[in-house]
């Protein structure tokens with residue numbers, strides 16, 4: 001972790017850069033993958049699975065037999081834990097349903113807005129270095145609540161050609177039956193363009209590494225919607241002297257272990273706390289099974305000391321982290337000033353990993369500074385909002401003259417006539 005003492009605001013822009021490759025550096029490779037999938041469909045997916053996942057696949061689809069065999073492989077303890085998460089995520093996302101409100105904007109003119117599920121959605125579940133079945137809950141539950149009709153799941157196969165048993169168990173729990181064995185940019189291409197067996201979808205969801213994120217960004221230029229750029233995980237922790245250095249170190253490492261291109265940032269108003277946290281990180285990282293991955297991420301990571309917590313929160317807002325932990329005495333005060341982040345964890349007993357799995361909030365969140373202009377996944381991400389209006393004769397008589405005058409002023413006479421012709425017959 002590189003450390004910076006009291007950097008001036010002029011230095012912040014450099015410190016808020018992420019370690020991931022820029023879209024431009026990945027574009028040519030991803031485009032080549034797109035071309036292969038467009039030209040040769042499933043055969044290209046099989047070839048790319050052999051190249052990137054070292055898997056020999058007889059078919060790109062998971063069979064019902066594979067699902068049936070996976071279910072008993074998941075322990076009852078894990079199934080019960082998944083139910084806890086399932087209940088909380090469902091509760092939080094159910095509460096996001098928007099009630100239909102009929103508004104009479106003027107007498108006889110009634111308007112309302114209704115949410116309708118996006119019909120065909122693709123869910124990408126990362127599986128390169130860890131099988132993120134929790135991400136399947138985060139995407140599958142709101143997709144179900146929204147009423148999406150067709151759900152296609154894509155996730156990379158292991159070297160033996162199989163999909164992780166807990167991912168299959170979770171898909172089955174969600175009632176998802178179409179499971180594509182494909183990862184990386186090729187999975188995004190299949191979902192966006194379709195193949196002879198994969199249906200093209202309307203919107204693609206899910207986080208992934210930089211290839212997945214670049215591919216998702218590129219398909220938006222071709223008319224396919226995406227949730228957001230959700231790339232390598234990040235956390236920024238703001239801690240004062242009341243924070244427990246062991247807690248902070250554990251939180252930093254929880255995101256560092258995701259991948260070598262993850263970034264964790266520690267910000268404090270105490271030089272002593274910086275030293276304590278660095279020591280705790282060094283102690284804890286040595287105990288981790290994913291020590292090498294976490295250490296690579298730590299090489300990209302920062303520890304920054306500011307004179308005040310006000311500067312700390314200003315810096316965080318400029319960085320726009322995927323996750324922000326406020327490990328301070330009165331988190332409510334700083335929370336009020338948060339303007340740019342995906343999700344906030346308040347106080348000393350709200351570890352970020354609780355949000356990753358089970359508190360109820362969604363863990364698919366914008367990374368790489370996109371929290372400046374995107375929200376994380378929610379029920380809204382899976383619906384379109386369609387507006388309706390109905391006018392009575394009296395309503396049209398009231399509103400009609402205004403519309404006629406405005407249409408006339410825009411020089412759009414057919415618009416005016418659509419009102420005039422009716423008013424003449426009332």
Ligand SMILES: NC(=O)c1ccc[n+]([C@@H]2O[C@H](COP(=O)([O-])OP(=O)(O)OC[C@H]3O[C@@H](n4cnc5c(N)ncnc54)[C@H](O)[C@@H]3O)[C@@H](O)[C@H]2O)c1
Nearest residue numbers: 126127128129156183184207208209230232233258364365
């Ligand atoms: N932002 C979020 O909400 C969020 C949530 C969960 C996970 N994540 C992030 O998702 C990522 C998961 O990454 P992962 O790699 O474990 O799994 P992944 O499924 O995203 O990627 C694996 C695939 O990447 C492709 N790939 C690997 N190396 C390649 C190369 N050199 N060229 C082209 N393609 C290549 C392969 O096809 C492979 O199947 C992590 O960075 C994690 O931090 C983010």
Ligand SMILES: N[C@H](CO)Cc1c[nH]c[nH+]1
Nearest residue numbers: 132134135233234356363
């Ligand atoms: N922290 C990840 C989002 O950046 C989500 C996740 C899944 N499993 C564990 N963590």
Ligand SMILES: [Zn+2]
Nearest residue numbers: 233254255356
């Ligand atoms: Zn995580």
